[in-house]
Amino acid sequence: xxxxxxxxxxxxxxxxxxxxxxxxxxxxxxxxxxxxxxxxxxxxxxxxxxxxxxxxxxxxxxxxxxxxxxxxxxxxxxxxxxxxxxxxxxxxxxxxxxxxxxxxxxxxxxxxxxxxxxxxxxxxxxxxxxxxxxxxxxxxxxxxxxxxxxxxxxxxxxxxxxxxxxxxxxxxxxxxxxxxxxxxxxxxxxxxxxxxxxxxxxxxxxxxxxxxxxxxxxxxxxxxxxxxxxxxxxxxxxxxxxxxxxxxxxxxxxxxxxxxxxxxxxx
Amino acid sequence: xxxxxxxxxxxxxxxxxxxxxxxxxxxxxxxxxxxxxxxxxxxxxxxxxxxxxxxxxxxxxxxxxxxxxxxxxxxxxxxxxxxxxxxxxxxxxxxxxxxxxxxxxxxxxxxxxxxxxxxxxxxxxxxxxxxxxxxxxxxxxxxxxxxxxxxxxxxxxxxxxxxxxxxxxxxxxxxxxxxxxxxxxxxxxxxxxxxxxxxxxxxxxxxxxxxxxxxxxxxxxxxxxxxxxxxxxxxxxxxxxxxx
Numbered sequence: 001x002x003x004x005x006x007x008x009x010x011x012x013x014x015x016x017x018x019x020x021x022x023x024x025x026x027x028x029x030x031x032x033x034x035x036x037x038x039x040x041x042x043x044x045x046x047x048x049x050x051x052x053x054x055x056x057x058x059x060x061x062x063x064x065x066x067x068x069x070x071x072x073x074x075x076x077x078x079x080x081x082x083x084x085x086x087x088x089x090x091x092x093x094x095x096x097x098x099x100x101x102x103x104x105x106x107x108x109x110x111x112x113x114x115x116x117x118x119x120x121x122x123x124x125x126x127x128x129x130x131x132x133x134x135x136x137x138x139x140x141x142x143x144x145x146x147x148x149x150x151x152x153x154x155x156x157x158x159x160x161x162x163x164x165x166x167x168x169x170x171x172x173x174x175x176x177x178x179x180x181x182x183x184x185x186x187x188x189x190x191x192x193x194x195x196x197x198x199x200x201x202x203x204x205x206x207x208x209x210x211x212x213x214x215x216x217x218x219x220x221x222x223x224x225x226x227x228x229x230x231x232x233x234x235x236x237x238x239x240x241x242x243x244x245x246x247x248x249x250x251x252x253x254x255x256x257x258x259x260x261x262x263x264x265x266x267x
Numbered sequence: 268x269x270x271x272x273x274x275x276x277x278x279x280x281x282x283x284x285x286x287x288x289x290x291x292x293x294x295x296x297x298x299x300x301x302x303x304x305x306x307x308x309x310x311x312x313x314x315x316x317x318x319x320x321x322x323x324x325x326x327x328x329x330x331x332x333x334x335x336x337x338x339x340x341x342x343x344x345x346x347x348x349x350x351x352x353x354x355x356x357x358x359x360x361x362x363x364x365x366x367x368x369x370x371x372x373x374x375x376x377x378x379x380x381x382x383x384x385x386x387x388x389x390x391x392x393x394x395x396x397x398x399x400x401x402x403x404x405x406x407x408x409x410x411x412x413x414x415x416x417x418x419x420x421x422x423x424x425x426x427x428x429x430x431x432x433x434x435x436x437x438x439x440x441x442x443x444x445x446x447x448x449x450x451x452x453x454x455x456x457x458x459x460x461x462x463x464x465x466x467x468x469x470x471x472x473x474x475x476x477x478x479x480x481x482x483x484x485x486x487x488x489x490x491x492x493x494x495x496x497x498x499x500x501x502x503x504x505x506x507x508x509x510x511x
Contacts, residue, residue: 105436120437121388121420203390203421203432210422218424222395 018235025228033229041207042215042230043237049123049211050192053130057138057187062180065142066168070154080143087136094132095200102128102201125202126209134191141183145176178250185245189238212237294483295332297323299339299470301362301426301446305503306337309496310487319425320397327352327475334478335487337470340397344471356471359491361506363445363465364405366458367429369436376440379460383414390432390441393422398429401466402442408464430455444468446504470505 022030033039068080086094101107102119112119119125149172157167173180195213202209204218212234219227294313298306299320306315316323316333324343327333328350336353338344344356368376374387382389392399399422406412420438423429429441434451440458448457472491474484490496497507 099435099437103435103437199424199428200431203428203437204393204423205419205421208420218393218395218422220395222393 021228021232021235025225025232029225030229030232033226033233036226036229038206038210038215038219038226039230039233042210042212043233045123045126045207045209046192046211046237049126049130050188053127053134053191054184054188056127057131057135057191058184061135061138062142062173063168065139066146066172068139069143069146070172083139084136086133087140091133091194091196092200095129095197098125098128098132098197098201120201121203121205121209123202123209126198126211129197129201130191130194133194133197134187137190138183138187141186142176142180145179145183146172148179149175181245181248185242188241188245192234192238192241292480292483294334294480294487296335296337296487297327297331297333297475298335298337299323301339301444302337302470304450305499305505306491308499308503310490313487330477333475334480334484335472336475337472337491339468339470341469341471342397344473348473351476353473353475356473357488357492358469358508359472359488359496360470360500361508362468362470362504363506364401364442364460364468365445365448366440366460367433367443367448367455368440368458369433369438370454370456371436372456373436374439376458378458379409380411382418382440383411385418387418388420388437388439389415389418390421390423390429390438391419392426392429392442393424396424397468398426398443401468404466405442405460405464408466409461449504469508 025033068076068083099106102112102125103109104113104118104120119128153171153175154167157171158164162170192211193213194211195217198204198209198211199214199217204210204214206215210218212230216227216230216234219230295316296306296313297316297318300317303315303317313335318326320338320340320343323333323336323338324347327336327347336344336347337359338356339362341356341358344353347353348356366376366379366382368374374381374384376382376387381387391402394400394403403412406415421428421432423432426443426447429438429443430447430451432438433441433443434454445457448455472488474481474488478484491500500507
């Protein structure tokens with residue numbers, strides 16, 4: 001009984017606010033808001049910056065996670081813990097940190113200036129902020145996914161003459177695909193929702209640095225209904241990405257690993 | 268099940284009550300964030316809730332237990348007054364806009380007209396918030412809206428965002444209230460704006476109609492409009508209206 005009530009409370013608590021967004025904005029109005037300048041620009045900025053940041057996180061994060069998961073070296077757990085610190089920090093701290101590092105008067109300010117690179121108030125600033133807050137989510141999931149891969153399969157591939165890069169690409173990544181996909185979806189969603197670090201580090205300008213969450217905040221002062229509509233749009237986009245990525249990884253996971261590489265399930 | 272429901276109800280009540288019971292004899296003053304420094308100096312005894320004037324107005328409409336409402340513009344006090352939720356608002360302070368530049372002033376900005384030069388990074392308020400609306404009024408009056416807006420790199424949703432980006436040197440200039448520049452005076456320079464172009468920025472105060480503490484609320488407003496209150500407001504950089 002207690003369990004059932006707890007479950008009911010949990011679901012109601014988590015879903016009621018989301019349902020309320022859709023109940024306050026008729027679906028037709030929601031679609032109409034796609035034509036709203038602020039909403040459309042914010043959607044484009046969000047999709048562009050998130051896509052670039054996410055691609056960079058996957059490209060660099062996957063090998064890093066593999067290394068941290070498979071290699072045993074002194075100070076490994078310290079390194080893993082350090083990469084997880086941003087996970088437990090408020091995004092505002094991330095924004096301050098990025099300013100202190102890459103701002104005009106930050107640690108690397110003079111060097112970047114000498115190279116003619118200006119980061120503040122550009123989409124590059126948004127991308128850095130998004131990548132910074134989402135990468136620990138990906139790394140954490142990806143490390144766990146690689147750790148779950150059966151050592152024997154890796155050793156077998158090595159014994160049969162595959163190089164480390166080939167083992168990584170052809171054995172480890174496909175075997176860890178389910179976990180990597182889940183981590184990727186979580187990180188992408190977190191990146192899309194990034195707010196605090198972006199508003200501090202990149203500012204907010206329509207069509208340039210104003211992402212969906214920043215647009216919601218800006219419209220809150222102007223028109224609550226527009227803010228609601230963008231929120232609804234956000235829920236749809238976020239849910240679509242999550243479901244899409246999960247469906248993709250489930251399909252992959254089912255078709256490859258259990259059938260062709262059964263040992264990993266017998267572990 | 269019933270025990271759980273009771274527990275839940277008790278917890279919910281205990282979390283929602285203090286605002287009603289805790290107020291006991293103490294006055295609760297809802298006031299614009301820009302008065303954070305000066306109001307406690309005028310009277311330290313009330314409980315203050317500092318936030319954006321819009322948010323506070325919304326809370327009062329939803330029955331928040333406020334006794335006095337002090338806003339950074341006449342808009343919300345007048346709307347609340349029309350709906351009978353507050354008494355007739357009176358103007359107790361005025362404010363002005365200034366241009367803030369970093370102390371180092373890398374772009375050598377000496378007047379507001381320098382903000383038209385290409386490449387100057389200007390930060391202003393979003394058009395939805397009062398500071399953003401006032402800034403656009405001022406730029407329109409000066410006839411330099413297009414040239415300056417072209418240089419805008421960020422439209423912030425509150426004054427703090429503008430002040431911090433200039434104080435940190437990330438932006439070359441920003442438009443803020445003169446009173447906001449005081450706390451960061453060591454890191455910024457102020458550039459005055461022509462008086463004739465200044466928008467009228469008036470702070471209004473009124474008593475929430477439903478308050479059971481009318482006497483205390485009236486006494487508070489008297490303190491704000493007293494000689495001492497006016498002196499403290501002036502010292503904080505505000506203007507005060509002529510004695511009525």
